[in-house]
Amino acid sequence: xxxxxxxxxxxxxxxxxxxxxxxxxxxxxxxxxxxxxxxxxxxxxxxxxxxxxxxxxxxxxxxxxxxxxxxxxxxxxxxxxxxxxxxxxxxxxxxxxxxxxxxxxxxxxxxxxxxxxxxxxxxxxxxxxxxxxxxxxxxxxxxxxxxxxxxxxxxxxxxxxxxxxxxxxxxxxxxxxxxxxxxxxxxxxxxxxxxxxxxxxxxxxxxxxxxxxxxxxxxxxxxxxxxxxxxxxxxxxxxxxxxxxxxxxxxxxxxxxxxxxxxxxxxxxxxxxxxxxxxxxxxxxxxxxxxxxxxxxxxxxxxxxxxxxxxxxxxxxxxxxxxxxxxxxxxxxxxxxxxxxxxxxxxxxxxxxxxxxxxxxxxxxxxxxxxxxxxxxxxxxxxxxxxxxxxxxxxxxxxxxxxxxxxxxxxxxxxxxxxxxxxxxxxxxxxxxxxxxx
Amino acid sequence: xxxxxxxxxxxxxxxxxxxxxxxxxxxxxxxxxxxxxxxxxxxxxxxxxxxxxxxxxxxxxxxxxxxxxxxxxxxxxxxxxxxxxxxxxxxxxxxxxxxxxxxxxxxxxxxxxxxxxxxxxxxxxxxxxxxxxxxxxxxxxxxxxxxxxxxxxxxxxxxxxxxxxxxxxxxxxxxxxxxxxxxxxxxxxxxxxxxxxxxxxxxxxxxxxxxxxxxxxxxxxxxxxxxxxxxxxxxxxxxxxxxxxxxxxxxxxxxxxxxxxxxxxxxxxxxxxxxxxxxxxxxxxxxxxxxxxxxxxxxxxxxxxxxxxxxxxxxxxxxxxxxxxxxxxxxxxxxxxxxxxxxxxxxxxxxxxxxxxx
Numbered sequence: 169x170x171x172x173x174x175x176x177x178x179x180x181x182x183x184x185x186x187x188x189x190x191x192x193x194x195x196x197x198x199x200x201x202x203x204x205x206x207x208x209x210x211x212x213x214x215x216x217x218x219x220x221x222x223x224x225x226x227x228x229x230x231x232x233x234x235x236x237x238x239x240x241x242x243x244x245x246x247x248x249x250x251x252x253x254x255x256x257x258x259x260x261x262x263x264x265x266x267x268x269x270x271x272x273x274x275x276x277x278x279x280x281x282x283x284x285x286x287x288x289x290x291x292x293x294x295x296x297x298x299x300x301x302x303x304x305x306x307x308x309x310x311x312x313x314x315x316x317x318x319x320x321x322x323x324x325x326x327x328x329x330x331x332x333x334x335x336x337x338x339x340x341x342x343x344x345x346x347x348x349x350x351x352x353x354x355x356x357x358x359x360x361x362x363x364x365x366x367x368x369x370x371x372x373x374x375x376x377x378x379x380x381x382x383x384x385x386x387x388x389x390x391x392x393x394x395x396x397x398x399x400x401x402x403x404x405x406x407x408x409x410x411x412x413x414x415x416x417x418x419x420x421x422x423x424x425x426x427x428x429x430x431x432x433x434x435x436x437x438x439x440x441x442x443x444x445x446x447x448x449x450x451x452x453x454x455x456x457x458x459x460x461x462x463x464x465x466x467x468x469x470x471x472x473x474x475x476x477x478x479x480x481x482x483x484x485x486x487x488x489x490x491x492x493x494x495x496x497x498x499x500x501x502x503x504x505x506x507x508x509x510x511x512x513x514x515x516x517x518x519x520x521x522x523x524x525x526x527x528x529x530x531x532x533x534x535x536x537x538x539x540x541x542x543x544x545x546x547x548x549x550x551x552x553x554x555x556x557x558x559x560x561x562x563x564x565x566x567x568x569x570x571x572x573x574x575x576x577x578x579x580x581x582x583x584x585x586x587x588x589x590x591x592x593x594x595x596x597x598x599x600x601x602x603x604x605x606x
Numbered sequence: 607x608x609x610x611x612x613x614x615x616x617x618x619x620x621x622x623x624x625x626x627x628x629x630x631x632x633x634x635x636x637x638x639x640x641x642x643x644x645x646x647x648x649x650x651x652x653x654x655x656x657x658x659x660x661x662x663x664x665x666x667x668x669x670x671x672x673x674x675x676x677x678x679x680x681x682x683x684x685x686x687x688x689x690x691x692x693x694x695x696x697x698x699x700x701x702x703x704x705x706x707x708x709x710x711x712x713x714x715x716x717x718x719x720x721x722x723x724x725x726x727x728x729x730x731x732x733x734x735x736x737x738x739x740x741x742x743x744x745x746x747x748x749x750x751x752x753x754x755x756x757x758x759x760x761x762x763x764x765x766x767x768x769x770x771x772x773x774x775x776x777x778x779x780x781x782x783x784x785x786x787x788x789x790x791x792x793x794x795x796x797x798x799x800x801x802x803x804x805x806x807x808x809x810x811x812x813x814x815x816x817x818x819x820x821x822x823x824x825x826x827x828x829x830x831x832x833x834x835x836x837x838x839x840x841x842x843x844x845x846x847x848x849x850x851x852x853x854x855x856x857x858x859x860x861x862x863x864x865x866x867x868x869x870x871x872x873x874x875x876x877x878x879x880x881x882x883x884x885x886x887x888x889x890x891x892x893x894x895x896x897x898x899x900x901x902x903x904x905x906x907x908x909x910x911x912x913x914x915x916x917x918x919x920x921x922x923x924x925x926x927x928x929x930x931x932x933x934x935x936x937x938x939x940x941x942x943x944x945x946x947x948x949x950x951x952x953x954x955x956x957x958x959x960x961x962x963x964x
Contacts, residue, residue: 202921203928211921239920241904246858246865247661251901254657272862275768279859283782295766346755348766348862355765372755375864586765593702594772 194230194498194510196221196237197256197263199273204243205376206401208431209483213269214239215474216487219462221495226465230499232508236260242273249273257284264516265289265494271349281306286513287520291490292425292448296352300587301521301549302598308520310493311542311552312448314424315582318353318396319574320555321422321446322360325394327569336365341387343407344398346372353398353424355586359578377403384410397423404432408440418443422557429482433560441562447482449539450489451558452565454480458488458534482565485538492533493542496525520544523551540571546604553579609957625804642792647785655784662897663791664852669877669889670802671845676875677883678806679838680818681731682739685746686846687870691863692750693720693847694854695760698769702762709776713851720847721840728839732832747868754863770860787856794852798845803886805841814838815884880938882947891946899934903927
């Protein structure tokens with residue numbers, strides 16, 4: 169037993185030494201899940217993420233600093249994700265930042281990141297209250313949280329009814345994945361239901377969600393005006409098939425962005441026609457400049473990851489955008505700590521906290537029309553509160569709404585109170601304005 | 607030759623009743639424990655502690671617990687993940703609801719909650735046996751999944767159902783850095799493993815083994831099946847509960863009910879089967895096999911690929927890891943159906959006779 173560990177220790181140090189020899193390179197660890205039950209959604213995200221990093225290198229790096237990356241498969245398993253984090257955090261001179269792509273891993277890493285001084289980006293997922301940067305110094309739910317998604321959906325429903333006040337007396341069902349991920353929007357929806365007077369019906373679905381007959385029987389009995397779908401992986405296509413079987417109109421169904429990508433609806437095809445989903449800004453963007461650049465400079469040179477046809481799909485774009493936000497954080501940090509230098513996790517954190525991606529920068533990066541400007545601060549680690557809704561026409565996703573802005577009057581107090589509770593539980597003192605300046 | 611008990615005469619009852627009656631065993635164990643406490647901290651890196659050694663220690667503890675139930679008492683259980691969950695959430699509730707609750711009493715409260723839960727779900731063992739019991743204990747798993755997802759009180763009304771702990775202290779010392787976490791887990795493991803070793807060779811352990819070997823015969827010679835079976839459930843689930851609490855508190859820091867899914871139950875059962883049923887030592891081998899080997903494979907495969915000039919994709923590595931791991935399980939079970947602990951005892955036997963073949 170000890171011998172095995174010793175041998176292992178020897179291996180580890182050997183790996184560590186070879187890795188340490190390289191310098192002047194910015195290390196981006198990647199925690200994808202390319203296998204396991206959620207792989208259909210995890211693979212395009214990982215391909216987009218890695219392809220964008222390759223594109224940055226093809227464009228000459230971050231002010232000349234090349235990016236290196238290494239993947240460590242998590243399989244969406246929290247314990248394995250923590251192991252990957254520990255494995256990668258010290259490699260190649262230290263990890264720049266982590267993007268865990270899993271609510272469970274995000275929760276576990278939130279406890280570890282402050283000690284290791286590595287920022288966590290959870291673009292569009294993770295803990296919604298981590299928007300409050302005074303408590304969650306190292307978490308960055310950039311450009312969207314589940315609360316934002318839920319609020320945008322309610323606003324879209326309001327628009328459909330001809331005003332938010334028209335939602336009074338309506339019945340909205342939330343069909344959700346029974347896990348911390350699925351439960352995230354409940355707090356916000358309850359707040360909204362109190363305010364607007366609609367009735368919220370909660371219908372949990374046990375993971376992984378292949379068995380939903382009972383849930384949809386309830387939907388059939390109570391006939392809600394709208395169904396919000398907070399599903400994931402196989403649960404989404406199952407829900408759509410069940411909706412079809414029970415005759416629930418798909419155009420009254422609205423999914424979160426994890427329920428609104430190609431893998432979720434492809435199997436259902438025509439049956440999902442009219443189904444809507446909120447997108448955290450971008451949708452499928454095959455015509456954007458960044459996609460053309462990736463196709464030309466990465467796939468064109470034979471360095472592409474994954475099939476060429478999937479470039480520009482919804483989750484691929486999600487990966488690319490997540491990578492872009494991380495890279496821009498480093499670029500911003502370089503403005504302060506020295507251009508052309510390798511940034512540490514701590515310096516990157518400053519960059520992410522002072523991110524100022526205006527339209528001009530986005531256009532230059534090729535994200536024109538894909539997303540809106542993002543600007544973060546010490547208090548607001550989210551940086552942008554816009555979303556859109558897109559609809560599946562049987563073959564592809566098309567935008568069906570204007571830009572929707574979440575109501576800060578509702579989000580803010582909720583974020584504040586939940587973050588304060590977390591701070592009290594953990595005995596964290598909120599950051600002072602002086603700390604914010606640093 | 608190296609391992610001969612000849613000449614070691616026991617002159618008192620005390621000497622005859624030691625946990626390790628053979629001097630060599632005693633010295634090896636003492637040396638191992640000293641090495642684990644003093645040597646490993648000098649050798650191991652941060653990564654080794656956090657990603658390999660701490661999970662290994664916690665799973666060894668859980669495997670010792672499961673081995674008492676499955677290996678010694680013969681009651682196949684698929685509810686171990688649930689016992690871990692009850693231990694973790696019990697300890698969590700004690701820790702956050704009682705002001706200034708110290709860590710060790712909180713862990714013990716977690717263990718006691720798991721004990722009560724284990725006895726409750728051990729009741730079917732009085733009527734059903736073998737595989738049927740395994741299915742009956744699966745109920746514990748589903749019940750705990752349901753309980754911690756749906757009853758908000760257990761998760762301290764957190765909106766997402768995920769809980770976390772921090773600021774862990776023992777006797778005024780912070781349990782924050784990897785070394786202190788490692789030593790804390792190791793301390794608990796050593797105490798529990800020695801207690802368990804002592805327990806299984808005493809009267810109660812012999813009762814468990816009698817029940818395992820033939821429960822009718824055991825009842826005939828005056829062993830109460832109800833008492834023996836339920837005490838095995840109680841002891842086992844206490845240890846597993848403490849391990850679950852450590853998994854949540856020390857390793858994850860923040861967890862959701864999915865951390866203790868049915869996968870955990872299967873993993874623990876496999877550890878016991880591969881490590882060796884009815885052997886405390888086997889629990890350690892089993893835990894090392896299940897916890898460390900996949901990580902080792904995951905890291906060695908790309909290196910081996912590089913040697914032959916092959917770049918394996920991330921997905922490829924993780925598929926290969928699963929395939930090789932599965933093949934190794936099958937191979938070990940064919941070569942040594944009694945588990946890795948049997949290899950250990952064969953090795954000891956060989957050392958005893960060496961250099962002679964017989």
